[in-house]
Amino acid sequence: MSGLRITQRSLNVSVISNLQANLSNMQRLQEQLSSGKQLSKPSDSPQGTVSSLLFRSSLSRADQMTRNADDGGGWLSTADTTLTSGLDLINRARSLAAQGINGSMTTADRAALAAEIDQLRSQALDLANTTYLDRPVFAGTAPGLRAYDPTTGLYVGDTGAVTRSVAPNVSVQVNVTGPQAFGTTVANGGTGDLFEVLASLSANLNSSNLAGIAADQANLDSVFVNMSNTLSTVGAKTNQIETMKAKVEAQKVDTQNSLSIVEDIDLPATIVKLQLQQTAYQAALSATTKVIQPSLVDFLR
């Protein structure tokens, strides 16, 4: 006798192991289809797993940076609205000063103007103490609920920078400090901040000191210029943050895509594979019924 002897048992064993292999392939494909993932454990693809972990970590980082940018944007837009109102307020004060310097005004008229200036000063202090999420936006990093003392008008904040990480290795300062927005006090070598100037204007109006009023007018102008410069800085920073955020979000979409390529199944391909596998399984089954049954026993009588 030559060649391999085939026995009924070896036939059975090989039939069973082939059917098993078919079934296990079907199960794997079925798992992939139902989970939508081709990567469910590290050994499925060690290389794919490390990419998947990296992509997941950068996605999480990108999410956080978007949140940081939103928060920074909140700070900047609060500062923006406040400073815009501040400019309106200074304009109103300037027009009051212009009225007060008019020689035909009586002392009583000037006292009325002074009262309105006092009113404006307290409004300005309210603006300067504007908060975003319970933090005064002009106080730097100082703790406390206010940037300026509402009675004395003195700056109680610090010069600390509030920064937000908005993109990988990009950190943007999102605050402007009180002196940057409202001007430098005389004590600090400036021509007086908004509150000093308004206080002095009110005093000069009450005492009808025309020269003083004129000087205050000039100082108001420089406070105005300073504030509008600061406002444009705030605008520029808002732009920067928006640009960075858009970039991070675009990257997020790319990363999401890459993650999907690594982890997710190719649906049409997988379905076709499953179909082929089913056909193969059925073919194996029908071949088995033909092979297993007959032996010489069936033909000997």
Added chain:
Amino acid sequence: MGDFAGLQLALSSLYAQRKAIDVTGQNIANVNTDGYSRQRVHMTADAGPVMPARFSIWTGAGGGVRSDTIERIRDQFLQLRGFQEHAAGQNLDQIRNGFTQLEAAVNEPSDTAIGAQLSSFWAAWDDVANRPSDLAARSQLVQRAQTLVSSFSQTDAAMATQQSQGIVQISAIIQDTNSIAARVAQLNQTIQSAVQTGLTPNDLMDQRDNLINMLSENVGVTVRPGQFQGTVDVYVDGTAIVRGSTAQTLTSTTNPNPPNNQQILWTTGTNVPVNVGGKVGGLLTTINSSIPTYRTMLSNVANQLMTQTNAVHATGFDLQGNAGVPFFVSTPTGVAVNPAIAADLTLVAASGSATGTLDGSVAQQLALLGQSNAANPTADDNYRQMVTQLGVDSQSAMRRADIQATVVKQVDGAMESDAGVNLDEEMTNLVQFQQAYSAASKYLSVVDQTLDALLNIVR
């Protein structure tokens, strides 16, 4: 040739064919029996007396057929190879199972395992940086840190459980091995007696081969012919576990000295560990090598997380303006969030200046620790490295086990092809022997008729 010799000749033929039909029946009966070797009646022609002697000159055709022995058809070399391949197959299967369980313990890639938790831990630092005075952000940070460290300890505990389950499994297999070895020794005794009385205990030999195969799958054995005819000696790592009719026993113990690994010793022997293969060898590899490697890697990642977080945290200042205390502390079971910080959230040192307490620059730096750094790998990098390593190890264990499974299948196939029962063949034999039996009967009746004719002459 004597006149009556023909009757004897016919009888020997009838005996031989009947025996062959019986053996065919035995083969058919055992067509589905595990490890059964097909049998054949060994028939030889009886040539009659060959030594001439006085008044005894042989002129006949022969004395018929001899059919004393029944052969067991099994290739012993193939059988020995089968023992080895089965042992290697079981060994690699166990190693693969070990890695599969480790992968389940690590459970990556996922949205919930350590990888994702590290990311959300770092992100929480940015939230603290955004709102340094907000206790809710700090509380979220501490919560996430606690979840992270408990994930580390859970993963480690899963690996430790796998280790202790492996030890239990080994003891069970060793017990089984000892009882199988005793049965092999007993069979050796029985077979030896049978062989000495001239019998051919084929079915007992099949049984013994099956048992030795089980031994080999358990601990990996080599087999040599024994001292007495019919017996075999079975060796584990060069020492006989079965010699003739006596068996040795193995025992599984934990090494009292570092590295406190699990080892197999002879019950009555020195403390030199036995180098076993098979299932037990695979389990030993898993619990003495694979699992400790990954437990160490995991605890290194946790420790690195602690040192790198604490180093930056120490440069910061808490809400009271005091320098940062350690964020993580080391405990006997691993790494934990400093209980002082968990109790007083203001101790989280987010600020970079002792006076500007609402600064978040140190928290921002901490958030950046989550970024990948090729030159100086972070805890995240090392964790990813560990997961990749596990994937590669598991994949290669899987491939080796798959290849070995194919080899085992081939060897089993070759053995089955040699020793298995083919029904077609048996049916053909049955017909053949039946015909031969009928022919022998016919011959007997012819001899009878000739004798009858002879005897009738003298009437």
